[in-house]
Amino acid sequence: MNLVLLGPPGAGKGTQAERISSIYGVPHISTGDIFRDNLKRGTELGRKAKEYMDRGELVPDEVVIGIVRDRLAEPDCDRGFILDGFPRTAAQADALKAMLAETGKAIDHVLNVQVPEEVVVQRLTARRTCRSCGKVFHLVFDPPAREDTCDACGGELYCRDDDREDTVRARLREYEAKTSPLIDYYQREGLLRNINGAASMEEVLQEIRAVVDK
Numbered sequence: 001m002n003l004v005l006l007g008p009p010g011a012g013k014g015t016q017a018e019r020i021s022s023i024y025g026v027p028h029i030s031t032g033d034i035f036r037d038n039l040k041r042g043t044e045l046g047r048k049a050k051e052y053m054d055r056g057e058l059v060p061d062e063v064v065i066g067i068v069r070d071r072l073a074e075p076d077c078d079r080g081f082i083l084d085g086f087p088r089t090a091a092q093a094d095a096l097k098a099m100l101a102e103t104g105k106a107i108d109h110v111l112n113v114q115v116p117e118e119v120v121v122q123r124l125t126a127r128r129t130c131r132s133c134g135k136v137f138h139l140v141f142d143p144p145a146r147e148d149t150c151d152a153c154g155g156e157l158y159c160r161d162d163d164r165e166d167t168v169r170a171r172l173r174e175y176e177a178k179t180s181p182l183i184d185y186y187q188r189e190g191l192l193r194n195i196n197g198a199a200s201m202e203e204v205l206q207e208i209r210a211v212v213d214k
Contacts, residue, residue, distance in 0.1 A: 001080035007113030010120035026080035056170030113197035128157040
């Protein structure tokens with residue numbers, strides 16, 4: 001089962017991907033998580049990615065494609081995978097199709113999680129991330145016991161630069177310009193499945209499972 005999750009920042013792709021991963025036993029591959037891990041470890045990739053992410057821009061194709069190629073070559077992807085955050089451009093989609101074809105694989109479904117802009121802004125600007133362990137909270141939907149303190153490790157919670165309103169709206173404009181054409185791309189491929197991402201988490205999960213199980 002090889003899945004791609006599409007949708008704007010804050011659509012809940014990561015949350016649903018983790019749940020799908022647990023249910024079907026395939027890895028959730030988030031390019032954002034890979035970048036943040038490299039940033040935390042102070043690698044060259046992390047520093048390069050941060051420059052783009054802080055400006056609300058997408059990391060260049062050649063950087064992302066190389067990372068995904070290496071990750072899909074790992075043994076845990078033999079039974080399938082869930083891609084979250086990749087592809088984001090038509091060039092990345094072409095690269096993904098080509099790299100999978102080399103091993104006789106293909107994408108089964110592209111889940112397009114649709115959420116109105118104002119809902120995305122509300123979701124993202126209320127997110128808080130722990131500086132120590134990286135755990136993410138939401139001041140409305142999943143609040144910590146204390147607004148500025150991580151329940152898990154006691155670390156400081158902060159609003160990431162890419163979760164501030166001006167950056168969020170810049171990311172949405174970037175998404176609209178560069179990523180939305182993927183909807184047409186995968187529609188032509190016959191792989192696109194639209195999901196109502198504004199519904200409750202359980203409703204979204206059930207809609208996804210109805211697509212995948214069929």
